Every structure is written in C-alpha cells, then in structure tokens.
Amino acid sequence: MSYEFQAIDKKWKKRWAQEPQVVTRPVGDGKKYYCLDMFPYPSGSGLHVGHWRGYVLSDVYARIKWLEGYNVLHPMGWDAFGLPAENDAIKKGVHPKINTEKNIAKFKEQLQDIGAIYDWAKEVNTTDPEYYKWTQWIFLVMFKRGLAYESDMPINWCTSCLTGLANEEVVDGACERCGTEVEQKNIRQWVLKITDYAQKLLDGLDTLEWPEKVKAMQRNWIGKSEGIRILFKAKDSDGNELELPVYTTRPDTIFGVSFISIAPDHPLVDALISDDKKQEVAEFRMVMNTMSSMERTLSKEKLGVFSGAYAINPANNESVPVYLANFVLADYGTGVVMGVPCDDERDYEFATKYKLPIPQVIDYPGVKVDAQGNVKDPQFHTEKGTLVNSGPFDGLKVGKEAVKAVGDFLVEQGYAAWMVSYKLRDWIFSRQRYWGEPIPLIHCPKDGVVPVPEDQLPVKLPDVEKYEPTGTGESPLAAISDWVNVPCPKCGGPAKRETNTMPQWAGSCWYFLRYPNPDMHDQAFSPEEMNYWLPVDLYVGGIEHAILHLLYARFYVKVLHDAGHLSFDEPFTHLFNQGMVLKLSEKSGAIEKMSKSKGNVVSPDEMVEKYGSDAMRLYMLFMGPPELDCVWQDNGLAGMARFLQRLWDYLSTPANIHDEQSQETLEVSKRFHLFLKEYQNRLDHFKPNTAIASAMEWLNDVTSKKMKLGPETVEKFLVAFSVLTPFMSSELLDTLFCKSLSDCVWPYFDPTLAVQDEVTIAIQINGKMRGSIVVAKDSDQQTVEPLARDAVLKWFDGKETIKVIFVKNRLISFVVR
16 A cells, blocks of 8 residues: 555545534533644745744644543634735735735645644634724723823834834834834824733733743843932023932942933923033934934944033932933933943943043952042942942942942932832834724814724724825825714714724734634623633744734733733743744855745745655654754655655555454563653653654664554554644554544553663773663663673773773773773
8 A cells, every 4th residue: 555645635635624623612511722823924925834833833732632532722813914914915016905815815725734623613814804893892991991092202113114113013223024224203103001011911921831031031021120219400491400310220329420311302301401502412312313212222332412401419419410312211210310330331431432430439359440539441230349439338238238228318318219110111002004903093173082982893994995104104094084084972073083003913912812702793702711711721833922922912811801801811821932944045055044035945835745744744843842943954854754654654564463353462562652651751841853753763663673563553653643644644544444533532651561671771991882782671780791791892802991880771881901
C-alpha cells in the first residue's frame, strides 16, 4: 500500500469540510478546554510559514484535549479592520471591503492544509457590523465610566500612513507598521484612560502562567516607580512666584542639584521665559515639536536651552538655573526634573555640555573632585558611598536609609509628598482613517458629546468610493455630509457624528469573548458562556504582541469586569509565544526574518504540494524548541517526508502486524509503552520537537529488530501520533481498523511496562569516548567495569589504570597512562 500523500490530504480535507472533526459541545457538557490562536490580519500575501508554526502548535494541544474527552473550543477568525488591511487595499487600488473579503477567502482555503480542528461555526470577523456593534458598545461602556475623553494634543503622526499612532505603535521613533519616521502633530483625539488601570495591570501579571520575558516587557512599559514630588520655587517674567513640581526617586541627592530641566512643551514654560531668551527658546521648541517623544528620549545628544529663570532648592535655598531639555517629557512624572550631575550620567553629560556645576554629594572610594568642588568622571548611581555636603544628612549611607531620611525631612517641612508614578501613558485611540469601527458619539452644539443610544448600534461604516486618508488630520468620513449630519439623540437639534475611527486593536481586544457564541444578537456575550469557557486555557502567538495587543486586551477585560459584565479580570491563563521562522537571504547573505524584499519567503502552499500537509506539520514542530527562533532548511522538510514514508511502509505492511488471534511479545509492548511515556512527557513540557525524536527512535528500534506489533499497539500509536500527523493517522485508522479519530481516545502508557530494564553505558578513556555497552539498569561498578574493559580492550594495551570514575546508568571513565 503506497503512501500517496496528495490523495490522502485531498480525501481528508474534503471529508472534514463536510463533516467537521470537532464540533464544540454546549456549555456545561464536560470539562472545557479553550485553545486560542492570535487571529491573523488577512493580508494579500496569504498564510506564511510563521502562521503555520503557531497554528500547528496550538492544534497539537487542542487535539490532545479533544482525545482526552474535553469539550474543546478551538476557533478561528479575522482581525480585518485597521491599517494593515487598508494599506493593502490602497496598494492594490481596491476597496478595503472587497479586498478583505478576497483575502479572507484565500486564508480560509489555505488553513485547510493545516488540518487544524477549528470549529468554523465559531468564526468571527471584526468588520462584520454584527460584530463591531459590540465593539462600539464596549467603547460606550468606557465612555460612560469616564475612561474615554477628547483631547487636542501633540501625537505621534505617521506621514506615510497619514494617521495618529499610540505610543505603543512607535518603535525607535518610527511607525511599527511601515517603518516611516514619526513626527509630532497637534490633532483632536479620543483617548482611553488606561493609566487608571496601571496598578491593576501590574498586579494581574503575578497571577499568570506567561513567559517571564513578556511579563517583564509589560512591567517595564507600565514603568511603576515609587518616588517623591518636591516643590522648587521660581518666578515668572513678571516676578510672581511659581511652583515647579519635581518628581524623583532619589531625594537623598537633592543637595547636589545644579540645574532644573523642564519639558519644552510644559504649560509652565511660557511663564518662565525671560524676554531676552524668548527667541532662542522659540527656536528650540520648534525643533522639539518635529520630534516624537521616543526620538527625544533616545537621542544620544542631550540638548537644552536656558529659560532665563532660576529656581530655589528647598533643601539648601540655593538658586539653580532652569533649562528646557530634550530628554524631559511633559506627560511623564511632573515634566520637571532635578539635575544631579554627580550621580546621573544624563545629567552629567548635560552639565558638562552647558558648563554647569557638578557638586559632590556622595563620597566613595576613588572619587575625584577638582579645586572648585566639581566631581570628575563620577561613578553613577553608586550604592557604596555616603552622603557629603548634605547638611544634617552627612555620613548617611546611600540607599534606602538616606532616601527615606531626606524625603521624610522634605515632607515634614511642607516641600514634598511621597507619590507613585508610571511611565504608561493614556492610549491614543482614534485614527484619521476610513477602514475602522466608527466611534459611536455625536457632537451637539447644545449638549456637547452625546453617546449614540445602544438601540441604534451599530453605527455602520458607510460605503464610499474615495476612502484614502486625507493627511489633514480629518478622517475621510468627515466629507460624507449625509452620514455626518444627524439629529442629537438628546435634544433633537442638528448635530454631527464623530468622524475618527477606532484603531485596529479595538476588535482584537475582546474577540475571544465573542467566539463562544458569535451569533448572539442581544448581547456581546452571555454570563453563562463566559463563566464556563473563560479565561482562555492556552493562547498561542508571537512575542511581538507582548505590549500592544496583550496589554490592551487585559485592559478591556478589567474594565468589563469592573463594570459588572465579566466575573474574571484576566483573559488568558496560559500564554505561549512561538519563535519566528528565519531563512538565509541570498540578497543580504544573512539569516533574517522572511520578507519579499529580502527574497527569502517560503510558500507553504508549494511545500504542501511537494511534501504533504503532515510533513509540513512535522517540520514546523521539529525545527527546534517552539519558543525559539529557528532557521528554515528545505532539506529538513525532505527529511520529514522520508520519515513519514518509512513509518507508512512499516505500519501498512501486513507482515509487521499481528492478527487478532496472536499477541505481540513483552519486549515489543515494553518498547512501545516506554516510547509513549517519553512522547507524552515531552509534549506535556511543550517539547514537540523531542516528542517527534522519540517517535523516530521507536521506529528505528521497531524496524531494526523487526518487531511485530499488535493491533492495539498500532492503533494507540496512530491515535497518539495523530495530534502531529492527522492526515496519515486518519487514513491508516480508517484502512486498518475502520475507525475515525472521533471513535478513539487518547492513549496512556502502562507504568509497569514503561520501566526501562536496560541502559547504555558510555565508556571513556582519558576523557575520550571509546565505546558503549548495554547492561541491566542499576548495575553496580563491580558488574559494569569488567564488561567495559572487554569492550574497549585495545585501548588498555600496555597501559596502567590510574583511576576509574563510575556514574550509575550513564558512564564509566578510565584514566590510564
């Protein structure tokens, strides 16, 4: 019986399309398992091998739970609104709706090749009005709870995508979507108060089974710091007193302040500038306005300009100059920073550049101080020194003791207050684009901003011919007067719709709540289904979503929980991040992420046609530990195809299988159950690559020793291996046993048979491997040593044994001379 994988793939894809392998059972029907993939943007390029790696991995674990009898929810859908879809449509000159529908059809066809047990009855599409009706409803929940507000503010503006971007969408000063350098632009925006949830988002991380790297990335992005707010006094240009609130985590160094730095766009700047500095400050601020916050903070050159004003240090009443500086951000801390150049590298560079004093306030071994009292080449953030030149605090050890002592003193004197600060900024939510969910708000001259009544949702996106971004800061929707002009829901007078749309993240922040019942009309989700299915048991996707999607989704769920709509406040219990698939680029000569521009893209369609779906699945899992990046090798896929051919040949040959009247030997049973134990243990630890290796080792032993397998062993192997190779396993189960996978259960090893009776002992002579022997497990040195000597006798010829090292069940090493 030949292994005709193309015919087998075709047969089972057709059957599974007509009779789905798995249909999610009703709520309460057994133990549940919710296995979720990060749903894709349906781009025009279709599925790539990176999609395959994540989707095959999740399918393995969904299949195991299904065979174990769990009620499995393993859905798929489409993240189809937003910049990726709209930019793809613009590039092709096709309307986003038409282009998206075409791309989804292609993706869906390609997904059949994977053979995943998706329940297509649960499919969602973020562009479906019946879906985004509830995306709009969730926005209104936030709006009514005071978590959405309108603001005219400088934002990150992508000059290529022609829209505003959230801070999280800017990477190294560039748009994370297209790579264009971002600039600052003042635009009316809708903003979500994610900062209200900063502490809850931090606390929740401690409860999650997530990779530590992802949790660390979120903690760093949220950026909690416990410090103190200190009031420095200054005077405006008219001589009136101004308070400059400074935030710092190091009040113990306040006696070393030699300047104050303030954000160029801080609201107090205009009042501080002296007449003779106005021109210079204006020019500096003009330059700063062209740079994003990220650009300014990452700039290697520390730039500033003197405001002409001075501030009084409350600790010693000394006067210090106030500078505008590129590295201070108005929306972080208080937007005002005290400069302590003897203990901070950034402040030291700034003070050196602008010839400001660098007074010593920390004494430590090797410190250098010149005749004017300025520190030379200081050690920054040292915790080994003691305070000096710090009044009553001289001699205190630098660290918690000094921080508390000086801070408490400032608080008692009325100059300061302890506080907590976060780096996390509010989420810039609106986009000046067409292809997104309309924001369900109406602007009324009389009543202000009025929410669209819930019974009028969804606010549908109008069909238009001209949808390209305007670049003016207005969405293309603003030009559609018939859609924009509506009566106010509150007073009935003339009013206008909000014309900005939601970002691509809006639909993906809650899609996992919709999957259990995507056809509900009167609710976004039902409490009964939420309490049964959620949280998600396993969520698989790339680490590139660590901050954007994963942080936003957690925020949405916490808001819905606080509003009484959900009983849980974390959406994903267990997160697994698969690594990227890399490939050598002939253009650059480097191993890189796959991309058309680099000429190193692998088409999964072509690989499936050439080698079969099961070979592709196996190779995706065998490339290496699934959490690490791996390098694509064409010969690796060919190797998987050869292994499957050998496996098929052995299992489909009648001479290798006992009939019903005879039994396999104990040796055969023990070898199989030992394999099953290793295989399942490796899968349990998310090591599918080594699980495949255990199957290869089993096949090698079976074929080399010409083991004749019992029907029960063959069936159990096929069921166990079906989570990796569903097409071949289904075909052999059908052919050999007239069974389908739905008739089978997950097999378990017999502990009494999975005991390893024999072990291989490595033999070393002077540290070099010279041979091996097979002995009974737990044999002692007295038994092993003579056998080992006989096995490598020639290496002892004429030599004296100095020492013997014995490691039970593993190694015997001889030192000779």
